Amino acid sequence: MKTSGSRFGKCLYFTSNALARKVEKLAQECWKPLGLSPSHAYLLMAVLEEPGLQPTQLAGELQLQPSTITRLIEKLEEQKLVQRTTEGKLTNVYPTPKAKQLFPKMQACQQDFYTRYVAIVGQDISTQLVQDMSQVADKL
Amino acid sequence: MKTSGSRFGKCLYFTSNALARKVEKLAQECWKPLGLSPSHAYLLMAVLEEPGLQPTQLAGELQLQPSTITRLIEKLEEQKLVQRTTEGKLTNVYPTPKAKQLFPKMQACQQDFYTRYVAIVGQDISTQLVQDMSQVADKL
DNA sequence: CTCATTCATTTGTATATACAAACATTAAAA
DNA sequence: TTTTAATGTTTGTATATACAAATGAATGAG
Numbered sequence: 001m002k003t004s005g006s007r008f009g010k011c012l013y014f015t016s017n018a019l020a021r022k023v024e025k026l027a028q029e030c031w032k033p034l035g036l037s038p039s040h041a042y043l044l045m046a047v048l049e050e051p052g053l054q055p056t057q058l059a060g061e062l063q064l065q066p067s068t069i070t071r072l073i074e075k076l077e078e079q080k081l082v083q084r085t086t087e088g089k090l091t092n093v094y095p096t097p098k099a100k101q102l103f104p105k106m107q108a109c110q111q112d113f114y115t116r117y118v119a120i121v122g123q124d125i126s127t128q129l130v131q132d133m134s135q136v137a138d139k140l
Numbered sequence: 141m142k143t144s145g146s147r148f149g150k151c152l153y154f155t156s157n158a159l160a161r162k163v164e165k166l167a168q169e170c171w172k173p174l175g176l177s178p179s180h181a182y183l184l185m186a187v188l189e190e191p192g193l194q195p196t197q198l199a200g201e202l203q204l205q206p207s208t209i210t211r212l213i214e215k216l217e218e219q220k221l222v223q224r225t226t227e228g229k230l231t232n233v234y235p236t237p238k239a240k241q242l243f244p245k246m247q248a249c250q251q252d253f254y255t256r257y258v259a260i261v262g263q264d265i266s267t268q269l270v271q272d273m274s275q276v277a278d279k280l
Numbered sequence: 281c282t283c284a285t286t287c288a289t290t291t292g293t294a295t296a297t298a299c300a301a302a303c304a305t306t307a308a309a310a
Numbered sequence: 311t312t313t314t315a316a317t318g319t320t321t322g323t324a325t326a327t328a329c330a331a332a333t334g335a336a337t338g339a340g
Contacts (some may be wrong), residue, residue: 001200003277007186008201012266013167013178014256014271020160021297022280024326027153038153039326046147056288060141061148062278068327070290089288089335107265117152119209121276126152133155136261137143137267140162161327164296179296196318208297210320229305229318284339291332298325307313 008058014055015134023117029114034105039064042104043072047082048103052092063137155256156273160248163257172190176221176247183212183233187222188243192232203277 008014017056017116027038028128041061046061049083055069062069076082081099085087095118148154169180176184179202186201187193193201194273195209213233215224221239225232258266 001203004274006203007189008182008276010267010270011182011254013163013253014182014202015270015277016156016160016163018158019245019273019280021203021278022277023153023156025298037325042148042154043266049147054288059145061265063141063143063146063155063161064326065328066289066294067291067329071327073292086289091289107211112154114151117280122280125272125276126167127150129269129276130152131156132265132272133159134144134149136265137159137162139153139261140159140166140170140257165328177295194318195320204296205298206319207299207321211297214320224317229303231319282340286335286337288335289333291330293320293331295328296326297325300321301323302321303319304317305319305324306315306317308313310311310313 001124019133026117027093027113030109030116034109035101036106040072041109043069044076044081044099044102045106045110047093048099048106051094054093059095158171166257167253174242174249176246179214181249182215183209184221184239184242185246185250187233188235188239188246191234193231195231199234217251229254 001020003009005099006014024038031041034041042062043058046058055066058064058073059066064072073082073084079086081102082098083094083096085094096116110138114128121129143149143155146154164178171178174181182202188197195206195213198204198209198213199206204212211247213222213224217224220236221242223234223236225234225264250255261269
């Protein structure tokens with residue numbers, strides 16, 4: 001059944017979740033070649049772009065809870081993709097050389113993801129949708 | 141930080157997930173008085189509207205995997221809100237009298253949820269957004 | 281200076297969802 | 311008619327995320 005065909009097709013809860021799950025799936029496919037889940041990938045991208053970012057800042061960037069950020073970092077640390085340094089109560093997260101080497105491939109995955117969804121839903125619609133969702137998310 | 145302010149604010153993966161989490165949170169609040177999570181509530185609503193629905197059909201309506209439906213039903217069964225009957229390889233899910241009694245309150249919760257988000261984001265925008273998300277979800 | 285408060289991070293635990301495999305049943309093919 | 315394939319459901323297990331509490335460090339009021 002299609003999302004729009006469901007008896008809940010006009011409900012914000014239902015549609016936003018359904019869409020997010022489908023997008024998540026596409027993103028997972030795109031990042032699979034690097035062995036990263038989308039959220040790990042996005043966190044790592046952020047740290048590559050701005051080395052030393054702290055968990056609280058990452059929580060803001062990724063709109064996730066700090067505890068979730070800790071969990072993501074732990075896994076990236078196991079994979080030797082980031083390293084944490086602690087000073088006082090603050091923690092800084094840095095990309096490792098291995099992560100830096102990976103950077104171009106990560107950009108390619110991101111591009112691939114973008115290209116794929118634009119191919120499916122169209123550039124104008126997707127740009128508009130992202131903007132609207134972002135605006136509504138900000139209000140909630 | 142706001143969703144739109146993030147370095148990922150223009151990414152479909154990021155915004156659709158951020159939005160879904162915020163909507164989920166609002167929905168949880170609305171359904172909390174009945175002790176139901178939104179997904180349990182929606183499944184139960186479907187079964188109240190159409191008693192005897194089967195897991196596969198519910199999976200279609202709710203856009204969730206059959207295994208997830210099984211898990212949701214199990215919990216609703218524990219709470220004596222639905223009952224399963226099995227004939228051959230098919231399963232039918234029926235609401236209990238307890239669930240039927242609850243129906244008006246559930247409709248009120250649903251209304252409350254709708255009223256709240258419309259109050260926050262506006263009727264026109266939310267209607268438009270739901271329609272767009274639904275359309276894009278169908279294509280993915 | 282010290283103690284209470286606040287802040288950043290982590291830990292323990294819980295929920296939501298999925299995937300893959302296992303069953304059980306029906307349908308199709310030989 | 312027996313075997314094979316397809317279908318609907320459930321089970322085992324894994325991932326993503328969150329909340330609440332614990333920890334450790336900085337700050338400010340007295």
